[in-house]
Structure formats: structure tokens, C-alpha cells
Amino acid sequence: MSDYQPQKTFCHECRKNVEYQIKELVEKKEVRGLEFEYTAERAYCNECESEIFIPELHDQNLKKIDAAYREKAGVIKVSEIKEIVEQYNTGKRPLSLLLGWGETTLTRYLDGDIPSKSYSETLKKVKSDYNYMRQLAAENKDKVSEKAFNNLMESIKDLQQDEIKTEKKIDSVIKYLLKELGEVTPLALQKLLYYSQGFYKTFYDEFLFEDECEAWVHGPVYKDIYFKYRDFGYNPIEDEKLVFENINLTEAEEELLDSIIDNFGCYSAKTLERMTHSERPWRLTRKNFKPEQKSCEIISKDLIAKYFEDVNEKYEMLNVEDINDYSEQLFIKIK
Structure with a gap:
């Protein structure tokens, strides 16, 4: 006997629980005046063929829109911002201050807010340019504790040593x-x-x-x-x-x-x-x-x-x- 269980949810047109299928569709979207395409996933009722709202699919599509917009606009991804926070090992708030920003700026970006082009470029640069990060930190060191600043300097030192070891x-x-x-x-x-x-x-x-x-x-x-x-x-x-x-x-x-x-x-x-x-x-x-x-x-x-x-x-x-x-x-x- 098969263990397969068909997907079911409530259809507002049929007024009952129905089986549905998911289709991939290439759709156009405009965000901040920029038009781009992304592949959306939509659910359709097997009986009346009307579209059905599935919360999980909706969330996935929002993530795809965000990723497609960032790709088109050249804006840094949330995953890359997470890598920056991890590699400098200083914490979101201190790192945000050492970059010369408000203490919650990085937190907002990690939660999904889209940075401006200039802030995005700064993040991209500090991701690989450790000297630039050191320069920004030196300019803003009075905004954080001595411990936070020293932690960042130690992280930069370790990153540069690791880079030398892994050079091809x-x-x-x-x-x-x-x-x-x-x-x-x-x-x-x-x-x-x-x-x-x-x-x-x-x-x-x-x-x-x-x-x-x-x-x-x-x-x-x-x-x-x-x-x-x-x-x-x-x-x-x-x-x-x-x-x-x-x-x-x-x-x-x-x-x-x-x-x-x-x-x-x-x-x-x-x-x-x-x-x-x-x-x-x-x-x-x-x-x-x-x-x-x-x-x-x-x-x-x-x-x-x-x-x-x-x-x-x-x-x-x-x-x-x-x-x-x-x-x-x-x-x-x-x-």
C-alpha cells in the first residue's frame, strides 16, 4: 500500500477541502522602480482550477522576490551580511556602530530590510577588504567598548592570516x-x-x-x-x-x-x-x-x-x- 498522502487545503470557491497542485510560473515584479522576473510557485485547486492561498508558498515567493530584486539591483544578500557578522565576531550592534551606522542598522538588514546602494557597497567591501574594515573601525572606535574594538582587531588579524594560508x-x-x-x-x-x-x-x-x-x-x-x-x-x-x-x-x-x-x-x-x-x-x-x-x-x-x-x-x-x-x-x- 502506498504511503502517499495527497496535498489538501480549503478552497474558497468550492467551499470544501480539496486536493491541489503546485505550478511554477515566471512572473514580473517591480520594486523601487526596478522591474525583474522571478519564478513563483502557485497552488491551484484540482476541481475548479482556481488559485488557492497557501501561507508557506506565499512566504517562499516573498523570499524569491527579495532574492531576485537584490540580484537585479546588485544589493548584498542577507546570507552575506550574516557571514560578515560571523567573520568579524563582534556582535551586530557593535559592528554596526564601528561601520559608522546606527546600532540597530545591521539588525534591520539581517531581519530583511533592504540596504541602500551605498550601504550595500560598504558591506560588500568590508566582506573582503579587511583593511577597509580596520579603517572604519578606527574612525568609530569611541562609539563602542574597548573590548568590542579589540575583538574586531583580533578577528581581522586572524582573517588575514587565514587568507595567506589559503592562497592559491x-x-x-x-x-x-x-x-x-x-x-x-x-x-x-x-x-x-x-x-x-x-x-x-x-x-x-x-x-x-x-x-x-x-x-x-x-x-x-x-x-x-x-x-x-x-x-x-x-x-x-x-x-x-x-x-x-x-x-x-x-x-x-x-x-x-x-x-x-x-x-x-x-x-x-x-x-x-x-x-x-x-x-x-x-x-x-x-x-x-x-x-x-x-x-x-x-x-x-x-x-x-x-x-x-x-x-x-x-x-x-x-x-x-x-x-x-x-x-x-x-x-x-x-x-
Whole structure:
């Protein structure tokens, strides 16, 4: 015998308890003048087909509306605010005061109030920029107890130490590129990482770092790196919290990166973008997408490896300095 129990509730049209079914519907909503879509769940009577109000579904739909609005507006999520409170280990009220806000501001945001764009951006920044949090705390330390302030300073110290321990190879590559080039925009950095990965593979038969590359509208992109530096926009990356220490690279890796800097670092971000657009890995990965259509399709490592292997053979590269021949011809090609 089946244990299945059909869902039942009261239908105001039928005036009795009825079985119902739940359907997913893509609906439009407008919040604060911003229109967006979200997937709602609605319950319908199996007998008269009229919509039935289910409190649990209503609550779920409200959460979906909130999430969809925050995504569209670029506003920080409640879950991310919870992470901030936990990582700084200071308490909601003291942390709110150390940010320069009212003591109940963070509590309201954790309860679901939507922060303004400027408050949201501040929260996003302190989530990853510990020096910025330290700066704000120093400016507002007289608003909290000495114990609360010291707890925050200890948390920042622990977070920075943990970050150093968990750095990946791509972090060392980025540090080296930024240190040697001085001025690099986020867009240019993405392309330099891509060329570093491809050419390292063809010369040393292994990838420089493990991270996957995605075929975005403006060329190959390492998503985590994009979100880390996107606030710089089209400006050079000036990351005050970045310390050029603990750069974990071998001599061969540095030699390869020096060649990438010499042969690709001399070009603008937009030129590098056009270069990657002309190459097979990005074009093949985006073959089913329109030019301005967003995509998070991964450019497979096999595709990258094969392409740069073909480049190596075509230009008869014997060492990393020979990358020069390819970069010059590629520049002529896209002019």
C-alpha cells in the first residue's frame, strides 16, 4: 500500500477541502522602480482550477522576490551580511556602530530590510577588504567598548592570516603581474591570466593554476577574480590590502610570466580582448551565443591546451621568448 498522502487545503470557491497542485510560473515584479522576473510557485485547486492561498508558498515567493530584486539591483544578500557578522565576531550592534551606522542598522538588514546602494557597497567591501574594515573601525572606535574594538582587531588579524594560508597559485600569479606591471585594469588582468595559463601549458605540459576560465562577452574570464576586482571598473587595480609577499612561484613560472608581461602587457585591455576574440578557444565556446549574450560556459582546458600547442608548433617556439612572434602577428591580425 502506498504511503502517499495527497496535498489538501480549503478552497474558497468550492467551499470544501480539496486536493491541489503546485505550478511554477515566471512572473514580473517591480520594486523601487526596478522591474525583474522571478519564478513563483502557485497552488491551484484540482476541481475548479482556481488559485488557492497557501501561507508557506506565499512566504517562499516573498523570499524569491527579495532574492531576485537584490540580484537585479546588485544589493548584498542577507546570507552575506550574516557571514560578515560571523567573520568579524563582534556582535551586530557593535559592528554596526564601528561601520559608522546606527546600532540597530545591521539588525534591520539581517531581519530583511533592504540596504541602500551605498550601504550595500560598504558591506560588500568590508566582506573582503579587511583593511577597509580596520579603517572604519578606527574612525568609530569611541562609539563602542574597548573590548568590542579589540575583538574586531583580533578577528581581522586572524582573517588575514587565514587568507595567506589559503592562497592559491593564481593569487601568486596575480601578485607577480601587478607587482611587475604596476598598472593593470581588471579586464587586462583577465587576459594576461589566460595567456599565462595557455603558454605555460604548452611549454611545461601542465597548467599554471587550477582555476577554470569562462567565455564571457568580453573574452576569457576567471569568475572569482572578476568579483574580487570588479569595483575598480575600467581603472587600474590599486589594492591597498595586497602585500607583495608570499609569491609562491618557481623560477620557470616567473620566466614565463616575464615573457607574458613583455609580449602582452604592452597592449591595452581592449586590444587584449580583441586578441582573445580572434582565437579558437573563446570563439568555439561561444559559438551558440549571440555577441552580447551573457554566458558562464567554461572554456575547457583541453581546448586551451590544444590551441596553444598548435600555436607553439606553427611558430616553432623553442623557449618562452618566442612568444613575441605570436603576439606581434596577432596584433597585426586584429588591427
